[in-house]
Amino acid sequence: MSHLKTHMNKVLVVGGGIAGMSAAIRLREEGVKVDLLDKDPNWSVYGTGLTLSVLTFRALCDLGLSKELLKHGHGHDGVTLNDKDGNLIREVRSERLFAPDVPAEGGVLRPVLHQIMAARVKELNTNVKLGVTVESYSQDADGVDVTLTDGSTGRYDFVIGADGLFSTMRDLTLENAPAPRFTGQACWRILFDTPKDWVQGQMYLSQDIKVGFTPCSPTQMYMYLLEAVPGNPWREPEELPGLIKGLLEGFGGVVGKLRETINADTEIVYRPLESILIDDDWYKGRVALIGDTVHATTPHLGSGAGMAVEDAIVLVDELKKAPVLEDALHAFMQRRLPRGRLVVGNSLKLGELEMAGAPSEQQGKLMQDSLHAIAEPY
The missing domain is CATH 3.50.50.60 (FAD/NAD(P)-binding domain)
Incomplete structure (x- = not known):
């Protein structure tokens, strides 16, 4: 009823x-x-x-x-902002909205x-x-x-x-x-194992590229990268590993290390944003x-x-x-x-x-x- x-x-x-x-x-x-x-x-x-x-x-x-x-x-209470070399800029903490004992934000596969x-x-x-x-x-x-x-x-x-x-x-x-309508940007996503000492999201900022990582399971995180692609070009699947490695070139710290693990077998999701x-x-x-x-x-x-x-x-x-x-x-x-x-x-x-x-x-x-x-x- x-x-x-x-x-x-x-x-x-x-x-x-x-x-x-x-x-x-x-x-x-x-x-x-x-x-x-x-x-x-x-x-x-x-x-x-x-x-x-x-x-x-x-x-x-x-x-x-x-x-x-x-x-x-994965539940957590914020994100750290880092420069291209992996140096901490600042930590952004979020307020717990649902309940005091439930994390503020998080990720999920x-x-x-x-x-x-x-x-x-x-x-x-x-x-x-x-x-x-x-x-x-x-x-x-x-x-x-x-x-x-x-x-x-x-x-x-x-x-x-x-x-x-x-x-x-x-x-x-x-x-x-x-x-x-197409927005002019595309989003890249790749799954990685979460480093042992990570308890929340991390972002790495360069002049023209923003790379972020969100823990989304007890053991995994995903990387996201936003790229300006004004012409919305078609990209063949076999091109993706080389292209993403090019975008990540020059990043140090954990981003640089993860970049080296990307190869032809890496599962990469690439999506123009509409x-x-x-x-x-x-x-x-x-x-x-x-x-x-x-x-x-x-x-x-x-x-x-x-x-x-x-x-x-x-x-x-x-x-x-x-x-x-x-x-x-x-x-x-x-x-x-x-x-x-x-x-x-x-x-x-x-x-x-x-x-x-x-x-x-x-x-x-x-x-x-x-x-x-x-x-x-x-």
Whole structure:
């Protein structure tokens, strides 16, 4: 029996990533029947590690995943900033937002987070359908009639589109929605074993390259490097080891040592960064959009995943409070759009400052202001 004041009994969630699984978890906890779709028949996930900012770590803990994150991921309270040679510039400490005995931030392997969340989705008896997504839908005042890509149909009280950056649901729901745009940067990621004496994140700064390391399991960390690539060139997989070693040339200390271990067999993830922000309502009638579908950000604030979780928590929270759907969705937008503007806007601005070679003091101030802002309640 649904506990939502909007009297929803059956909801369709389109997309089995972080946003969609978070929505399914929250809805099932409220007694709502949920069909969760993912177009990947294997429901697999691509990626290495994920930095959990204070925003993201708190949101996942609020979702009930703190024990699993601390067991399988890595929790810590800050990051050290170092120069190119490995000399300490300063340490940045973060406030513990979830609980005094739970670290402020952390990291997790992307596939591990998927496994943790998928296990919770299944534990709550969510009806998961794989290898299928929405072909089309129509809605009236009382519900949404949906046709799936396998030809099956269904009627739902509410539909949540959480199918990511290249969303079908966004195109079906919002007229003249913008396409994601390339930001001018790309992100490199490589997994390494964590040095024994490391207890938190580390960043190494040169004039034009920022390299960071986030511990994301009890034994592993991932390296991330942001590169300006204005022309967005295609790069063949066999080129990647040589290119990343070139970018890391001149770094000393642990970065220099790790550079020497990169070879043709090293697994390297290279991804041009694209972003989108729908600066208007994320819903139409009985269909609402959340996560990267409406506010895909760059990794500069480590908050893309957390924003998706926050969306789901806030959406279900408002559906619980307001008996009229339109009122609930309006309240949802009042809470989420300003935060979307903040996280996406400041992340893009940080990238622009990096590409422009802005003074480290200017970049540092914007980063500090942004971290303070994302720690505010959502």
